[in-house]
Amino acid sequence: MKHVLFLCAFIASYISLYGQCENTLVPVITYSNNACGQQTCFSLNTTGGTSPYTYTIPGGPTLNPNNFACWSTPGVYQVAVIDANGCTGSTTLIVQAPSIPNDVCTASTILQNGVQLTDTLCGINTQPTPCANMQFAQTGWYTFNSESFNHIQFGAFPAFATSPSGVLQGMGIQILAAPNSGTCEEATDVFCGNISSCFNFEDHFTITPETNYYVRVMAGWTSWVQLNVGVVLSNEPIVGVCGCTNPLSCNYDPEAIINNGSCGYNGCTNPSACNYLSYATCDDGSCLYGNDITGVIFNDINGNGVRDTWPILEPALSNVGYITIEELNVIVFPDASGSFVLPGLTLGTYTLQFINNDNLWTITGGDNMLTISLPTCNGLKIPLTPSSGVAAQVSGTNMFANSVIQCNNGFSPGVWIQNTGTVAIDGTFIMTFPQNLMAQNITTSLPYSSSSPGILTWTINDLAPGSTLNLFAHILGPGVSFVGSVFPFSFSLELSDQQNVFYTNTWNTNALVSCAYDPNDKQATPEGYTDNHFILQDTELEFKIRFQNTGNAPAFDVRIDDQIDLNVFDLSSFEPQSASHSYSTIVQPDGMVQFVFNNIMLPDSNSNEPESHGFVIYKIRTKQVLEIGSVLNNTAAIFFDDNPPIITNTTQHTIFSCDQIEFPTYDENYCEGEPIQIDSNTDFVEQYEWMLDNEILGNTPTLELASLPLDSYDILLTLSNPLCEVSEVLSIQVAPYSEIQGIEQSIFCEGDLITANASCEGCTITWSDGIENGQVLDIEPNIMGYVFYVVAENEAGCMSGGEWYVNVNFTPQPWIIASSQGGNTSNLLLHEWPDNTYFDYQWLLNGEPIPGETNYYIVPTETGYYTLQATDPAGCMGESSGLDVVIGIEETQAPSFDIYPNPASDLIQIVSKDEAVPMRIQLLTAFGQLIWEDAFYSKQYISLEGLNSGTYIISVTNGSQISRLPFIKL
Numbered sequence: 001m002k003h004v005l006f007l008c009a010f011i012a013s014y015i016s017l018y019g020q021c022e023n024t025l026v027p028v029i030t031y032s033n034n035a036c037g038q039q040t041c042f043s044l045n046t047t048g049g050t051s052p053y054t055y056t057i058p059g060g061p062t063l064n065p066n067n068f069a070c071w072s073t074p075g076v077y078q079v080a081v082i083d084a085n086g087c088t089g090s091t092t093l094i095v096q097a098p099s100i101p102n103d104v105c106t107a108s109t110i111l112q113n114g115v116q117l118t119d120t121l122c123g124i125n126t127q128p129t130p131c132a133n134m135q136f137a138q139t140g141w142y143t144f145n146s147e148s149f150n151h152i153q154f155g156a157f158p159a160f161a162t163s164p165s166g167v168l169q170g171m172g173i174q175i176l177a178a179p180n181s182g183t184c185e186e187a188t189d190v191f192c193g194n195i196s197s198c199f200n201f202e203d204h205f206t207i208t209p210e211t212n213y214y215v216r217v218m219a220g221w222t223s224w225v226q227l228n229v230g231v232v233l234s235n236e237p238i239v240g241v242c243g244c245t246n247p248l249s250c251n252y253d254p255e256a257i258i259n260n261g262s263c264g265y266n267g268c269t270n271p272s273a274c275n276y277l278s279y280a281t282c283d284d285g286s287c288l289y290g291n292d293i294t295g296v297i298f299n300d301i302n303g304n305g306v307r308d309t310w311p312i313l314e315p316a317l318s319n320v321g322y323i324t325i326e327e328l329n330v331i332v333f334p335d336a337s338g339s340f341v342l343p344g345l346t347l348g349t350y351t352l353q354f355i356n357n358d359n360l361w362t363i364t365g366g367d368n369m370l371t372i373s374l375p376t377c378n379g380l381k382i383p384l385t386p387s388s389g390v391a392a393q394v395s396g397t398n399m400f401a402n403s404v405i406q407c408n409n410g411f412s413p414g415v416w417i418q419n420t421g422t423v424a425i426d427g428t429f430i431m432t433f434p435q436n437l438m439a440q441n442i443t444t445s446l447p448y449s450s451s452s453p454g455i456l457t458w459t460i461n462d463l464a465p466g467s468t469l470n471l472f473a474h475i476l477g478p479g480v481s482f483v484g485s486v487f488p489f490s491f492s493l494e495l496s497d498q499q500n501v502f503y504t505n506t507w508n509t510n511a512l513v514s515c516a517y518d519p520n521d522k523q524a525t526p527e528g529y530t531d532n533h534f535i536l537q538d539t540e541l542e543f544k545i546r547f548q549n550t551g552n553a554p555a556f557d558v559r560i561d562d563q564i565d566l567n568v569f570d571l572s573s574f575e576p577q578s579a580s581h582s583y584s585t586i587v588q589p590d591g592m593v594q595f596v597f598n599n600i601m602l603p604d605s606n607s608n609e610p611e612s613h614g615f616v617i618y619k620i621r622t623k624q625v626l627e628i629g630s631v632l633n634n635t636a637a638i639f640f641d642d643n644p645p646i647i648t649n650t651t652q653h654t655i656f657s658c659d660q661i662e663f664p665t666y667d668e669n670y671c672e673g674e675p676i677q678i679d680s681n682t683d684f685v686e687q688y689e690w691m692l693d694n695e696i697l698g699n700t701p702t703l704e705l706a707s708l709p710l711d712s713y714d715i716l717l718t719l720s721n722p723l724c725e726v727s728e729v730l731s732i733q734v735a736p737y738s739e740i741q742g743i744e745q746s747i748f749c750e751g752d753l754i755t756a757n758a759s760c761e762g763c764t765i766t767w768s769d770g771i772e773n774g775q776v777l778d779i780e781p782n783i784m785g786y787v788f789y790v791v792a793e794n795e796a797g798c799m800s801g802g803e804w805y806v807n808v809n810f811t812p813q814p815w816i817i818a819s820s821q822g823g824n825t826s827n828l829l830l831h832e833w834p835d836n837t838y839f840d841y842q843w844l845l846n847g848e849p850i851p852g853e854t855n856y857y858i859v860p861t862e863t864g865y866y867t868l869q870a871t872d873p874a875g876c877m878g879e880s881s882g883l884d885v886v887i888g889i890e891e892t893q894a895p896s897f898d899i900y901p902n903p904a905s906d907l908i909q910i911v912s913k914d915e916a917v918p919m920r921i922q923l924l925t926a927f928g929q930l931i932w933e934d935a936f937y938s939k940q941y942i943s944l945e946g947l948n949s950g951t952y953i954i955s956v957t958n959g960s961q962i963s964r965l966p967f968i969k970l
Contacts, residue, residue: 025049025089027081039070040095049083056080057093071095105176105184105214108143111231116245116257117142121158121217121225131174131192136218142229145180146211149233152201155242155258156217159226170220171195177211184214197260198242230258247603247611250282252554254607266601274377285556286599290375291345295323297338297354299466300383305364307381317384317466319418319576321356333576333585338466340584341598349373354382360389360422386422386465390497394505405487407477407515409609412442413489414472416578416617419463427460427495427503429471434487438476445470460495468578474610475511482513519548519605519613522636522648529722530684534656535632536723538624542577545595545648546615547638548605555602559639560616564591568632573621580614593618602640622655630655658724660684663717671798672736676705680717689718708734735796738763743790745805749876750781754806760792767791781808812839812870812878815929828858828866828883839870844879860885881930884920884957895963897956903968910940910954917958924953944969 025048032041044067046053060077061069071077077093100122102109111117121138146152158171173195176187190205190213201207219225232241243256244263251264267280273287274294288294297317298307307314316338323332323340327350334340352370354363362368364383372380394417405411419425433439435454441447446469449459458471478485488510495503525542528535535541545562549555564571574593576585581602586594595616605612622632632653637645664680680688681701690697692715697703703715711734718727738760748754754777758765765773768789779786785807793799816828828843843853844867850858860866867882897919900909912919921940922933931952934940942954947969955964 021049021085021087025053025081025083025087027053027055027079027089027091029079029091029093039072041068041070042093043068044079044081046081046083046089048089049081049087050085052084054082060093102141103139105141105187105216108141108184108214111142111144111229113144113231113233114257116155116228116230116259119227119229121219121227131172131189136170136172136220138219138221138225140217140227140229141184142215142217142231143184144213144231144233146207146209146213147233148209149235150202150207150209151234151236151238152207152213153232153238153241154199154201154215154229155197155231155260156195156199156227156229157197157242157258157260158219158228172218173199174216174218175201175205176214176216177208178214180210180212182212184212187212187214198258200238228259232257247554247608248601250284250554250601252603252607254552254604266599284599284601288341288343288377290377291343291347293325293342293345293350293352293372293374293380295334295340295352295380295382297321297334297382297384299464300364300385303364303383303385305383307383315464315466317361318468320361320384320420320466321354323382324353324355326351326353329589331574331587333587335579335583335585337582339582341596342586345374347374352380354384358389358391358420360387360391360420361385362387389421390423390425390502391421392417392419392425392495392503394493394495394503405475405477405511405513407480407483407513410475410477411511412472412474413491413509413511414445414470415491415493416468416470417460417463417493417495418468418578419465421497422465423497424462424464425460425495426462426498427493429458429460430492431456431473431489432491433475433489437478437487440474440476442470442472442474445472448473462498470578478513480515483515485513486510487513518649519546519550520638520646520648521546522634522651524634524651524653526722528653529656532654532656533652534684534723535622535653536656536658537626538622540573540619540621541653542617542619543634543651544615544617545636545638546613547640547646548614549602549612549640550605551640551643552604552606554604555600555640557639557641558597558600558602558614560595560597560636561639561645562593562595562634562636564593564620565632565634566591568622568626568630570621570623573619575619577617577619579616583616585618622653626655628655628657628660656684656723658726661719661721661724661726663719663726663728663730666730666732667797668732669796669798670708670732670734671796672710672734673707674734674798676703676708676732678703678715678717678730680719682719684721684724685719686721687719689716689720691716691718708732710734710736733796735794735798737798737800738792738794740765740790740792740800740802743788743802743804747807747809747874748779749809749874750811752808754779754808756788756790756804758790758792758802758804760794760800763792763794765790765792777806779806779808781810807874809872809874809876811876812872814839814841814868814870814878814880815925816866816868816880816883828860828868828885839872842869842871843867844869860887863887883930895956895965896958896961897954897963897965899954899965899967903970904944905970906944908942908944908954908967910936910942910956912936912938912956914958920957922955922957924955 025046027044027046030043044055044063055063055067057077057079061071063069074095074097079091079093081089101107109117109119119140121140172193173191174189175191176184177190178184178187217227217229232238240253240255242258242260243253244251245256245259246252246263249263250266251262264281265279266282266284267277268275268287269280269283270276270287273289275286275288298314299317301314302308318334318338325332332340332342350372352372354368361384364385370380370382394415413431415429432455439451439456446458448456450457456473460469463469488508490506490508492506494501523544526535527533545560547558564574571587571591574587581597581600584596586596597614602614603611633650635650636648638648639645661684662682664678664682666678670676679702688699688701690703692713713732715730715732716727717730718725740758740760742758756767756771756773756775756777758773767773771788785805788804788806789801790804791799791801841854841856843850843858845862846864858866863885865882866885868880869877871877896913898911900911902908910921918935918937920933920935923931923942925931949969951966951968953964953966955962
């Protein structure tokens with residue numbers, strides 16, 4: 001039983017000890033500010049475990065009871081610690097030997113003529129100096145050559161100097177001289193003694209040309225001492241080398257090279273002012289009196305209504321809201337430090353109200369109304385308590401749309417972020433640019449966390465509510481050889497509430513390299529579309545006003561006046577964004593906005609060009625209803641102290657409406673197989689997109705398709721520019737052509753009725769030359785034919801055309817002659833008809849067709865009246881005049897009549913030789929064609945009127961004989 005109890009006790013003790021040493025002891029070393037060149041001093045403390053602690057340092061010093069020690073032997077030592085429970089821990093102690101680069105003459109630092117050098121004294125002088133028995137703890141050696149100059153001024157000023165205008169406390173100087181080729185070991189003493197900040201060589205010894213001078217600066221302190229040192233060589237007397245070199249100081253000397261510690265402390269030097277500073281040496285114009293309203297807005301973390309300074313200073317808030325002052329009817333926006341000021345007011349009581357449009361912050365206690373009575377030197381400290389929510393304000397996303405890279409000075413793109421919510425936020429900001437440009441961190445902004453050629457990345461961690469960040473980099477100018485070149489930049493920003501991303505944005509800009517530009521200007525983003533700078537109604541504009549002090553002294557104050565045109569801008573939407581320096585914003589009801597940079601102390605460009613610039617950014621919306629084409633102008637005035645204002649350029653925008661984008665007029669109906677073309681080349685359009693059934697047909701101003709099948713189609717046309725994207729459905733119909741009936745090639749005979757008849761289904765017929773459909777045409781016979789054009793147009797406008805070829809033939813007019821065959825019979829045949837085989841023939845006897853008689857000749861077998869019909873291939877038929885044939889009648893050789901006169905011109909007389917016998921007389925052409933016939937007995941007169949000159953035949957038949965005589969018509 002005892003063994004069991006012992007075992008349980010052992011286990012309990014083990015568990016207890018294990019639990020006590022579960023957390024490792026961590027000893028922490030704190031190094032003290034050791035004396036220059038002496039032992040390394042340190043103290044030890046431990047986190048974790050249970051005191052008291054025991055420390056051991058093998059091979060190192062023994063600690064005093066306060067765990068403090070000093071050690072002079074360089075090396076790395078292990079420190080072991082044991083607490084009251086026997087738990088252990090360890091750390092490393094590092095002791096380094098001091099590095100003293102120029103503590104001996106042979107290691108002198110070379111000085112450049114006219115250039116200030118910042119150095120550190122730490123050389124411990126263990127031996128008395130060979131210089132009038134002067135004893136100094138630290139030394140530093142410097143050298144230069146006098147060359148051909150006969151005036152030399154040497155400047156040296158230490159950080160611990162207490163008498164900048166006279167002899168420096170605890171400072172001495174030793175000067176050695178050696179020929180050009182000589183070293184410091186060969187040099188001889190030329191001076192030794194206490195010095196002032198600027199030391200003229202010629203006041204103490206004769207300056208030798210082409211001489212190496214070695215100067216030892218000596219200090220009496222035993223701690224590290226920062227030293228400003230330099231030399232100026234000249235052939236003229238030297239003045240102004242030493243002075244105040246701080247451009248922000250009120251007594252800044254732009255000609256000074258060596259800082260002699262004379263820079264004054266800027267502040268209000270008037271004891272009657274509310275902000276009087278007894279230790280200020282330079283009045284910077286910041287004095288505030290009892291007729292000013294000053295205040296600061298801060299995050300009241302503990303909710304007690306007081307701005308506490310412990311354990312931390314409760315942070316100021318900016319851009320979380322604004323202040324209205326009822327009696328002045330003005331709006332005041334605090335600056336980036338949460339402060340605001342309205343100077344020079346009439347004495348009385350004023351009512352202030354805090355307004356936060358997002359309802360994220362309220363004045364502690366819930367009353368957003370405060371009062372202040374003037375005169376008073378007590379400013380308002382306005383405590384704000386967060387409600388809930390995450391929010392951030394971002395500026396600069398487009399502020400560099402019109403960026404200019406100065407060819408030598410470069411430019412500084414980036415973004416400004418403020419946490420306007422009530423919880424901390426994280427994020428990442430990335431900037432990319434061409435790799436041939438070089439970037440540098442800006443001291444006034446958060447440094448980028450990583451970089452590679454052409455890419456900078458900033459990491460945002462725990463940005464507290466109300467806090468702001470400037471994420472900017474300085475891009476070095478590429479030089480004059482790149483004037484006119486454009487460098488593309490791209491940016492991306494992502495913010496989260498440490499759990500979820502609530503803001504993302506990307507943007508681009510093209511920066512133009514220029515060697516000359518106006519540093520006092522005004523830029524607007526968006527710049528606007530086209531040269532007219534078109535924007536839409538109710539557009540938020542971001543304005544950036546840049547300024548630069550190009551004078552010859554610092555500017556104490558800067559004020560910017562910007563008159564907002566209330567006819568086109570909505571003053572209630574005004575919102576300041578960011579600025580290069582602390583400022584206040586005052587908004588008057590008439591639209592006058594003032595940005596006040598009190599005590600900015602802006603350096604001039606001659607003394608400090610990079611720091612001589614400033615800017616302010618604000619946003620404002622245009623009114624929701626403005627007349628299309630309205631022009632918006634904006635100009636600012638920049639005041640440097642009491643100087644006349646500098647007027648910026650005027651930004652200009654023009655109100656645009658998406659209704660100004662016109663869709664094309666087009667043919668809605670197309671015919672099968674017909675090319676389709678719709679032209680939409682219109683103003684204010686940058687991009688075109690034609691779509692059919694969710695497929696893109698093209699992206700050019702003109703849509704061209706070879707054809708589409710028969711159907712109805714809805715084509716979606718989308719037109720866009722940087723301001724608008726509008727769409728419209730264009731409906732088209734592809735229809736078939738109509739078939740024309742009744743216009744086949746036709747051949748007509750002379751005298752036929754010809755009618756222009758054509759037809760089609762569901763269409764309109766149109767003939768050429770004004771011919772009406774169904775019109776009877778009067779066409780002269782023409783063996784070459786005629787061509788008529790006819791068009792059929794249906795309801796869809798599809799027109800099909802046809803050609804109607806018409807031939808109108810002459811009606812054949814055959815004539816026959818009798819040919820004597822001997823005896824008492826005759827052959828009848830077609831007389832001289834060209835190409836007798838071209839026609840079809842049919843002989844008729846007494847008007848009836850004679851079967852089988854289809855040749856162009858016939859041998860009569862019966863007495864009667866013979867005629868001949870001729871039909872051409874087109875079916876046109878003509879019939880000859882007839883001939884009486886008497887079978888058995890013999891043609892006499894001797895005529896049975898006479899013709900008087902012969903030849904004749906007007907009239908002939910036919911006289912029969914047998915007056916008792918009736919006869920039939922015929923007048924024939926020389927070819928046998930009948931002209932006239934009649935019956936007579938003895939005499940007959942025939943008029944020759946109408947007959948052409950030529951030979952004719954008179955034929956006389958008495959019933960048994962035929963006689964023929966020719967005569968001539970004159």
